[in-house]
Amino acid sequence: MLQFDFDIILKTLPYLLREGMVFTLTLTALAAFGGLVLGTLLALMRLSTIPGLALFATGYVNLMRSLPLVLVIFWFYFLVPYIGQAILRTERPVEVGAFASALITFTLFEAAYFSEIMRAGIQSVPKGQLSAGYALGLTYRQVMSYVVVPQALRNMLPVILTQTIVLFQDTSLVYVISITDFLGAASKVAQRDGRLIEMYLFAALVYFLISFLASLLVKRLQARTAIIR
Amino acid sequence: MSNAAGPMIEMAAVSKWYSPQFQVLKDCTTSVAKGEVVVVCGPSGSGKSTLIKCVNALEPFQAGTIRVDGINLSDPGTDLPKLRARIGMVFQHFELFPHLRITENLCLAQEKVLGRSRDEAMAKGKALLDRVGLSEHAGKFPGQLSGGQQQRVAIARALAMDPIAMLFDEPTSALDPEMITEVLDVMVELAREGMTMMVVTHEMGFARKVAHRVIFMDRGEIIEDRNKEEFFGSPRSDRAQLFLSKILAH
Numbered sequence: 303m304l305q306f307d308f309d310i311i312l313k314t315l316p317y318l319l320r321e322g323m324v325f326t327l328t329l330t331a332l333a334a335f336g337g338l339v340l341g342t343l344l345a346l347m348r349l350s351t352i353p354g355l356a357l358f359a360t361g362y363v364n365l366m367r368s369l370p371l372v373l374v375i376f377w378f379y380f381l382v383p384y385i386g387q388a389i390l391r392t393e394r395p396v397e398v399g400a401f402a403s404a405l406i407t408f409t410l411f412e413a414a415y416f417s418e419i420m421r422a423g424i425q426s427v428p429k430g431q432l433s434a435g436y437a438l439g440l441t442y443r444q445v446m447s448y449v450v451v452p453q454a455l456r457n458m459l460p461v462i463l464t465q466t467i468v469l470f471q472d473t474s475l476v477y478v479i480s481i482t483d484f485l486g487a488a489s490k491v492a493q494r495d496g497r498l499i500e501m502y503l504f505a506a507l508v509y510f511l512i513s514f515l516a517s518l519l520v521k522r523l524q525a526r527t528a529i530i531r
Numbered sequence: 532m533s534n535a536a537g538p539m540i541e542m543a544a545v546s547k548w549y550s551p552q553f554q555v556l557k558d559c560t561t562s563v564a565k566g567e568v569v570v571v572c573g574p575s576g577s578g579k580s581t582l583i584k585c586v587n588a589l590e591p592f593q594a595g596t597i598r599v600d601g602i603n604l605s606d607p608g609t610d611l612p613k614l615r616a617r618i619g620m621v622f623q624h625f626e627l628f629p630h631l632r633i634t635e636n637l638c639l640a641q642e643k644v645l646g647r648s649r650d651e652a653m654a655k656g657k658a659l660l661d662r663v664g665l666s667e668h669a670g671k672f673p674g675q676l677s678g679g680q681q682q683r684v685a686i687a688r689a690l691a692m693d694p695i696a697m698l699f700d701e702p703t704s705a706l707d708p709e710m711i712t713e714v715l716d717v718m719v720e721l722a723r724e725g726m727t728m729m730v731v732t733h734e735m736g737f738a739r740k741v742a743h744r745v746i747f748m749d750r751g752e753i754i755e756d757r758n759k760e761e762f763f764g765s766p767r768s769d770r771a772q773l774f775l776s777k778i779l780a781h
Contacts, residue, residue, distance in 0.1 A: 434626035438640035439616025453630050
């Protein structure tokens, strides 16, 4: 008969939250923000009439979306120091650190997904809105920043947040470069105390609750932020 | 260069093709003098909306020249955003920015394009909103207004830029019948104040009341370009006659 000890969760909770969850949430928030900014730029590049820009953005997005995230995390972890060395012309590979490496990876990876969302969002803004902006004397850049992108963001907010929830779950993959995120922290305790079932069960419950509650919130937000047309 | 004496809008042999087989505008030549109100009418698909959109270069054209206040649109040195800022445009579907409040709709281009301060832009916007009779709606979003109200805001938004001319692209076509008058009233007032206007519309009542000239288009060509009295009076082309008999039948 298996003996369960759920006290272990209570005892290690401060560690799980402070070490693990803080990291998970920080990485999620920063990568989502960075990914959205970069993704929007990529979307604009992809929709641009300058062929070189469009080609680059399309290539980038397709490449990122065709690679497994774990592989990208690995590659960046090992490559970024050398890329830094090449750019900065230092003698040794630049020390980037696991957190920075993970942040760069997730930002670049998520940007590909966010760019597809933003592309759809930008295309969802009626052409007449652009005409109205131009007719008022706004430049391309101004039309994009004040008229199109704000509407695209609002139209796509539910999808953006849903993608962020996926990102929140995906951050657990940082275990491959030995970073202690929430799952990593739970895993450490599990291994140390031989409480695999309790800890993984608890971790699953936490991920489920956060993701589920967040998606409920997204649904409610969706009703509130919809642009009145 | 600005020329006070010449026409405000001058089109010479403007042609536009969507594809080599499909020509939307054929050698369109006309002009609009300062203070003149010109109504452009014709059956749907005749190119009248396309023509008016060429005036502020929202639609590119392949041949001919258009000058606005003496400035050639096709000249590579022409700063199009700057020129467009001086020409007001009102669209069939209003095209207010739905994510911005009415006041923001009125202020955005004033601040970003003309560099006016917030207070200045706000004062101007509020005054114009008052003029079109919508002061109490300043804090609302466009979607909370009726079509007629939105179109009046759109006119105010264009006027806020102190335009030298106004272009109207079927401003009442998307409106419910009971809202057409409130928009036309604003336009009539504007015409009487001496605003240079080019108006694509089927509202012949408006044309009769304030237009100086009427342009009739069909299949991308300007068929008639005459004084109002002549146009509504006796001799005219068969096509224009047929068109008028259709829209004036009821």
